[in-house]
Amino acid sequence: MTTSSATAPSPVSTARLSFEDDGTALTFTADGRPIATYTYKPTDDQYESPRPFFHPLTTLGGDEVTISRPWDHVWHKGLSWALPNVGPHNFWGGATYTRATEYANLDNNGAMTHESFTGIDQSGTGITASESLTWTSQEGGPVIAESRRFSIQLLEDESAGGTAGAYAILFESRMSNVSGTDLRIGSPTTEGRENAGYGGLFWRGPRSFTGGEFRSQDATGTDEFMGTRSPWIAFTGKHDGTCRSSTIAFVEDSSNPGAPNQWFARSSMFACLGSAPFFSAEVPLREGSPLTYRYAVVIADGGVDAPRAAALAGAAEAALRSWR
Numbered sequence: 001m002t003t004s005s006a007t008a009p010s011p012v013s014t015a016r017l018s019f020e021d022d023g024t025a026l027t028f029t030a031d032g033r034p035i036a037t038y039t040y041k042p043t044d045d046q047y048e049s050p051r052p053f054f055h056p057l058t059t060l061g062g063d064e065v066t067i068s069r070p071w072d073h074v075w076h077k078g079l080s081w082a083l084p085n086v087g088p089h090n091f092w093g094g095a096t097y098t099r100a101t102e103y104a105n106l107d108n109n110g111a112m113t114h115e116s117f118t119g120i121d122q123s124g125t126g127i128t129a130s131e132s133l134t135w136t137s138q139e140g141g142p143v144i145a146e147s148r149r150f151s152i153q154l155l156e157d158e159s160a161g162g163t164a165g166a167y168a169i170l171f172e173s174r175m176s177n178v179s180g181t182d183l184r185i186g187s188p189t190t191e192g193r194e195n196a197g198y199g200g201l202f203w204r205g206p207r208s209f210t211g212g213e214f215r216s217q218d219a220t221g222t223d224e225f226m227g228t229r230s231p232w233i234a235f236t237g238k239h240d241g242t243c244r245s246s247t248i249a250f251v252e253d254s255s256n257p258g259a260p261n262q263w264f265a266r267s268s269m270f271a272c273l274g275s276a277p278f279f280s281a282e283v284p285l286r287e288g289s290p291l292t293y294r295y296a297v298v299i300a301d302g303g304v305d306a307p308r309a310a311a312l313a314g315a316a317e318a319a320l321r322s323w324r
Contacts, residue, residue, distance in 0.1 A: 017127050017152060019120070030060055035167065035299075036152055040114040040131065042077075046138060047105075047250065049093035050133075053077035059246050060156075060165055061301040065241050067206050069139035072270070076204040081173055083199045083278070085191060086110075086144070086285075087183040089137055090174045092199060097188035110137050110144065126170075128323070135175075144285075147174040147240050151323055155298065155315045160227055162311030165301035169202055169317075176290040183290075186282040195226055197279025198264040201295050203248060205271030209237025215309050222267040225277060227261045232313040235273050236303045243251030245303040250275060253294035253318040258281065278311070283296060296320050 004156025019028045024041040027034055036057050044050040048069075048324075055068040075093020085093035095103040110113045115132040128151035128159035136146035151170040155163040177183055189197035205212070211287065213220055216230040223232065234249035250273060252259055262279035266272045275295055278281065285291055296316035 015288055016154060018195070019127055019152075023260075028127065030154065030167065033060075033062060036169065037062060037149070038129070040117075044075075044077075046109050046111065047093065048075040048077075049082065049091050049109045049111060051077070051080055051082060051091065052114060052133070054169065055079070057169075057299055059299055059301045060167060061244070062245050063078040063242060063244055063301070064220050064244070065205060065209075065237075065246050065299055066133035066249060067204050070204065070207075070270070073204075076202070078171070079203045081112075081148075081171070081200070082202050083185060084155045084188065084277070085199065086135075086184040087179070087181075087185075089135075089143055089193055091135060097191050097193050097196070102193075110143060116205075125319075128170075141179070143179045145176045145178045148172065153323075155312065155317055155319070158309070162304075162308035163315045165295065166314050166315075168314055168319055169297045169299070170185070170294075170319055171297065172284045172292065172294045174292040175285060175286045177287045180287075182287070183285040185278045185285055187276065187278050187280075189280055190278065190282050197227060197262060197276045198274055199278050200261070200275035200293070201250070201266070201275035201297070203250075203272060203297065204277055205235070205237055205248065205273075206239065206268065207270070208240040209235070209271030210267065212237035212267055213264055214273075215304060215306070216311075217310065223266040225263060225266070227262050227276075228265070229262050231260050232316070233263050233265065233273065234298075234304055234309045235265075235267070235271065235313070237271055244301070244310065247298070247300040247302065247304050247312070248273060248307075249298040249300070249304075249312050249316065250310065251296040251313050251320065253296075253320050256293050257291060294320060
């Protein structure tokens with residue numbers, strides 16, 4: 001089955017999962033409860049580098065794990081693919097950091113524009129959307145043609161151990177340079193700002209998650225995870241009101257260029273986590289040589305100990321391997 005942005009709203013289901021398209025966003029539900037909204041036609045200001053994003057994201061138990069347009073960084077949008085230093089362009093939002101200017105408003109905020117959904121597949125264990133996007137400069141010129149796929153998949157399998165109450169968003173971006181000139185993708189750190197290598201698939205958590213805990217296969221901690229490398233990393237925070245815990249885990253596909261990438265990880269200032277494949281070294285994006293990056297983001301009810309974190313990461317890795 002295929003759909004496009006022009007398709008009239010219609011609910012579609014596959015087993016426990018379903019989705020509806022209202023012409024600006026896809027909303028996914030599990031057992032009738034909304035768990036993920038993907039806004040593909042945002043109405044954000046140019047300064048915020050308009051782009052598709054996931055928000056709200058909730059656990060299967062109903063706890064919300066994203067924030068969008070926080071007052072301190074209004075360009076943070078739940079979970080989104082965002083890059084701050086793409087040649088002279090900013091596809092992250094806000095001010096741009098360069099060696100020459102440090103942080104400055106450079107009138108270079110681009111946009112990622114949804115062109116169409118080339119297909120939505122409900123077969124197998126989840127729902128996969130395939131999307132075509134064009135990245136344009138602030139002046140409107142084409143910079144990147146992106147082929148994007150993402151899939152919502154339940155990971156609840158008691159036989160696997162530790163994956164109950166969890167689902168994953170599998171994400172793939174294939175970026176092709178159409179700007180007419182070679183581009184180099186970097187970060188504020190490649191421009192000289194220490195430990196600020198953000199750019200990639202980025203998640204911003206609720207205010208109540210501030211002070212939460214990171215866990216990798218080797219250790220637990222907080223801000224010391226900034227810039228570290230590991231195949232996966234998880235973050236657990238607590239919700240106001242319910243006082244329950246939720247966990248977000250990022251798992252990288254081992255086929256990614258430069259894998260394992262560094263992670264952009266903060267806990268004490270505010271809760272955020274992102275893949276950062278351009279953290280400390282620029283990566284060229286040349287015409288005719290596209291770059292492809294693949295990740296799984298796990299959203300789980302409750303906290304994690306070492307065995308459960310490993311089980312969630314293992315289930316997400318298996319899902320990525322089978323999702324080709």
